[in-house]
Amino acid sequence: MMKLIAGKTGLRTLLAGLVMVLLAGDALAHGERAQLASMRMRTVHWFDTKVEPLNVKVGDIVTVTGKLVTSEWWPKHMPSIEETVYLNIGVPGPTFLRLHSEVNGVPMMRSTAFPLGKVYEYKTVLRARVAGRYHVHPILNVKDAGSLVDKGTWLEVAENDSGAPFVNEITTLTGETIDLETYGLDGVYTWHLIWIAMGVAYLLYWLIRKELFIPRFIRIRELGSDRANELMTKKDFVVSSLFFTTALALILGGYLWAENKYPITIPLQTGLVEVEPIEIPTGGLEVVVDHATYDLAGRSLSMQLQLTNNSEGPLRIGEFLTANIRFLNPDVNEGEIYEGEEMVSKDGLTVSVDTIEPGQTVDVELVASDALWEQYRMTGLIHDPDSRFAGMIFYYDENGERFFQEVGGAVLPNFF
Amino acid sequence: MSEANASGLAETEVKARALDLKSLDNPRAMKLYRRFDGIIILVLFTFLVLGIQIQFTLTAGDWDYWIDWRDRRWWPLVAPFSLLLFIAPFTYGIWERVRLPIMATAVTTLLCLVSWLSRYLNFYEFTHFPLSFTFPSTYIGLGILLDCALAISRSLIVSTLIGGGLFGALVYPINWSFMAPYKVPVEFNGMLMSVADMMGYQYIRTTTPEYLRIIEESTLRTFGGSVTPLTAVFSALCGMVVYAAFLWVGYKINGLDKFTKRIV
Ligand SMILES: [Cu+2]
Numbered sequence: 001m002m003k004l005i006a007g008k009t010g011l012r013t014l015l016a017g018l019v020m021v022l023l024a025g026d027a028l029a030h031g032e033r034a035q036l037a038s039m040r041m042r043t044v045h046w047f048d049t050k051v052e053p054l055n056v057k058v059g060d061i062v063t064v065t066g067k068l069v070t071s072e073w074w075p076k077h078m079p080s081i082e083e084t085v086y087l088n089i090g091v092p093g094p095t096f097l098r099l100h101s102e103v104n105g106v107p108m109m110r111s112t113a114f115p116l117g118k119v120y121e122y123k124t125v126l127r128a129r130v131a132g133r134y135h136v137h138p139i140l141n142v143k144d145a146g147s148l149v150d151k152g153t154w155l156e157v158a159e160n161d162s163g164a165p166f167v168n169e170i171t172t173l174t175g176e177t178i179d180l181e182t183y184g185l186d187g188v189y190t191w192h193l194i195w196i197a198m199g200v201a202y203l204l205y206w207l208i209r210k211e212l213f214i215p216r217f218i219r220i221r222e223l224g225s226d227r228a229n230e231l232m233t234k235k236d237f238v239v240s241s242l243f244f245t246t247a248l249a250l251i252l253g254g255y256l257w258a259e260n261k262y263p264i265t266i267p268l269q270t271g272l273v274e275v276e277p278i279e280i281p282t283g284g285l286e287v288v289v290d291h292a293t294y295d296l297a298g299r300s301l302s303m304q305l306q307l308t309n310n311s312e313g314p315l316r317i318g319e320f321l322t323a324n325i326r327f328l329n330p331d332v333n334e335g336e337i338y339e340g341e342e343m344v345s346k347d348g349l350t351v352s353v354d355t356i357e358p359g360q361t362v363d364v365e366l367v368a369s370d371a372l373w374e375q376y377r378m379t380g381l382i383h384d385p386d387s388r389f390a391g392m393i394f395y396y397d398e399n400g401e402r403f404f405q406e407v408g409g410a411v412l413p414n415f416f
Numbered sequence: 417m418s419e420a421n422a423s424g425l426a427e428t429e430v431k432a433r434a435l436d437l438k439s440l441d442n443p444r445a446m447k448l449y450r451r452f453d454g455i456i457i458l459v460l461f462t463f464l465v466l467g468i469q470i471q472f473t474l475t476a477g478d479w480d481y482w483i484d485w486r487d488r489r490w491w492p493l494v495a496p497f498s499l500l501l502f503i504a505p506f507t508y509g510i511w512e513r514v515r516l517p518i519m520a521t522a523v524t525t526l527l528c529l530v531s532w533l534s535r536y537l538n539f540y541e542f543t544h545f546p547l548s549f550t551f552p553s554t555y556i557g558l559g560i561l562l563d564c565a566l567a568i569s570r571s572l573i574v575s576t577l578i579g580g581g582l583f584g585a586l587v588y589p590i591n592w593s594f595m596a597p598y599k600v601p602v603e604f605n606g607m608l609m610s611v612a613d614m615m616g617y618q619y620i621r622t623t624t625p626e627y628l629r630i631i632e633e634s635t636l637r638t639f640g641g642s643v644t645p646l647t648a649v650f651s652a653l654c655g656m657v658v659y660a661a662f663l664w665v666g667y668k669i670n671g672l673d674k675f676t677k678r679i680v
Contacts (some may be wrong), residue, residue: 086625094619095541100605107605109617111627130544141625170614173601180615181546188551192528195556199525202560206518211440212453216514218436229570231515240517240567247560251586254593265599267643268487268631269613401569 012274035149036375038384040323042073042408044081044140045392046150047321049138050338054153054178056128058160062096064089064124064194066138066150069280072117073390073408079144084272090137090149095157096126097168101273111143117358118277119407129166158338174264191254198250201242282309283403285356285395290363292389294381295416300369301378301389303407307353308361313398317351320368322391323378327368334396345370351393366393382413430606461526464506466525467482469534471502478624480531480553481539483598484616491553492587492651499524499555500583500658507566508666517575517638520583524559549615553591558583560658576660584655585648593637 050068054061070081086107087101101108101124114120122138131391135152142148167207168180211219220228290304301322309315320333327348328335337344348370353362372378390408397403422424424434472480475498479491507519531552539545565579566572598612609617617624 052668057644084627086627087626088622089620090622091620093621094545096620097618098620107607109604109607109609109613109626111625139622141627143627147622168612168618170602172605172611173608176600176610180548180611180618183548183611184594184597185548185551187597190530190546190550191594192554195554196525197526198560199521199528199556202521202563203518203525206516207457210446212450213456213514213516214449214452215440215446216516218440219435220513220515221433222437228512228515232567232570236567240564243560244564244568247557247564248582251557251590251593255589258593258596262596262600264601266601266608266610267599268484268629269607269609270626270629270632400520 019143031184037380038082042071043148045069045321046324047149051153052173054340055156058128058131060128062126067121069119070114070116071390073388074116081142084111084143085114086141087122088139088141090139091134097129097131098124103343106275111275112275115277119280131159147328153340201289226298280405283406284314285382287407289407289409292411294411295414299373300367302367305364307364309358312358314355314357315395315397316355317393317395319394320349320391325372345372387411431607464523465526465530467525468502469530472498474589481550483549484612485629489632490630492647496655497658501662504659504662505666505669508663509670517563519655520559520562524555528554528556529538549619557590576656580656580659585652599615
């Protein structure tokens with residue numbers, strides 16, 4: 001569905017044209033469930049998503065930050081994020097202004113490309129524009145693949161105290177300070193009124209006459225096509241010439257007037273920007289996936305892993321993340337949960353070996369289970385064309401420092 | 417059937433036509449005709465509004481919705497193409513039958529009115545986009561030029577060359593009178609952007625990411641800095657060709673009534 005919407009015009013525009021209703025953006029709400037389970041598990045892993053503050057007034061600043069890892073198990077049948085991607089934010093239309101956005105410190109006004117298997121830290125700064133209650137989702141628009149949607153966070157925007165109209169001022173390079181909410185509209189209205197008046201006047205000239213469609217049809221049929229032009233009078237000729245001249249003069253005059261008033265203009269700017277990816281800061285844990293199964297009835301995914309601790313100290317697995325769902329290991333009790341954060345299963349992860357000592361190689365079973373599995377339609381994995389899974393494991397050293405890396409591979413259903 | 421006059425018409429048909437002509441002097445008949453004419457205008461204009469709205473949305477939609485899509489290269493080509501292919505068949509039919517050079521003005525004026533209605537309701541009221549970001553373009557002046565070229569020359573061929581050409585060439589100039597302020601440069605995060613680009617960035621569109629914009633892509637750019645006049649020339653040529661092609665379509669459609677006459 002997401003693909004259809006983002007894929008441009010198509011059916012949506014046809015409907016929009018017919019009923020003249022355009023739901024720009026609204027269709028995205030809760031898109032987290034609409035996508036294929038495999039697409040959510042193996043595209044990007046969003047984590048540390050933080051929206052703050054959660055209660056603001058119109059005009060206030062809201063900051064959305066987080067990280068994402070591009071999956072090494074990116075589905076082959078899907079256009080890759082390594083081509084073109086745009087960091088976006090899922091709010092219902094311009095209920096917020098986007099003041100700033102960046103990935104790994106690089107401003108993101110344009111589209112970019114993300115190599116796979118790397119970490120990207122993003123930040124989007126918004127300014128509340130329209131009061132309401134919104135489910136804010138970070139989004140990546142991937143060219144030809146559609147939108148990848150992170151989980152949402154509810155955010156409450158109240159009217160501002162003064163009730164003054166919203167202004168959005170910027171300063172141009174020519175030194176003018178302008179309010180983008182209404183900028184240029186005087187000219188737009190004036191010229192549109194001029195042209196509409198011209199158009200209506202022209203139509204009235206031709207349509208208000210004693211003999212219109214049927215009488216003219218009868219006369220032309222009588223005259224025959226060779227003499228049909230006799231219906232065009234001298235007055236018609238003069239009036240048309242006047243309209244022609246006036247229209248041409250207005251077009252050229254308006255053009256020259258605008259050129260004179262705005263001598264410095266530039267074309268629309270476009271093109272890709274480049275982002276330097278960050279390597280995943282692994283903590284010396286080597287992970288080999290033996291096999292993985294998912295339980296259709298039990299709403300769980302279990303992974304048999306062979307883990308080798310190459311680091312100096314003991315390591316403990318605290319969290320498994322897939323499809324934006326966090327499964328936390330209650331025994332480790334690490335991993336911050338942010339205010340308003342959704343899709344967290346606080347005791348969803350069981351790990352068969354609690355601590356992996358330095359130098360040790362052990363077989364470990366990880367079981368991620370929760371009702372969220374079903375709620376977010378992860379059981380749909382069975383409909384997947386290539387039956388693979390991917391996710392992130394987060395582990396901690398004895399000082400509580402967090403490391404993460406991606407795991408993935410083939411996955412089989414378990415019917416018992 | 418057996419008796420036909422020189423022009424190949426049956427005698428009954430000739431009689432009927434003479435009666436029709438006489439009726440033009442009959443005030444009661446004329447009153448009836450005027451009523452019918454009113455209905456024709458109503459039906460025709462309703463059809464035109466719906467038709468052009470759908471046609472233009474499907475073909476030139478995003479270029480006309482957002483000010484940061486109206487570039488120098490694609491929009492001045494897409495918009496006249498989309499409009500002319502709709503206008504031409506109607507112009508042919510109406511010109512051939514009743515000699516009224518009004519279709520281009522009618523279509524562009526109706527499109528303008530319905531676009532304003534749609535931008536105001538759907539974009540401004542319903543989804544909170546400022547009108548400064550989503551106002552429609554105008555093509556009414558181009559419609560007038562096209563219609564007047566026909567009215568003055570009384571020739572579809574001449575009007576194609578002059579009117580079709582001007583229609584294509586002047587899309588950018590006619591809108592520049594109020595579009596120029598949106599192309600004023602702004603510096604943002606160390607990058608050069610136009611005011612329109614800035615609006616496209618700030619006013620969030622979740623389903624229209626930046627890369628979807630089809631703007632400025634062309635090999636013509638290699639000819640140097642003069643993109644706008646080059647596009648205008650190219651667009652004028654396209655205007656003529658499209659207009660001519662769809663006049664021919666109108667001619668073909670018009671010819672279909674021969675079959676209906678035979679059926680009746
Ligand atoms: Cu949501």
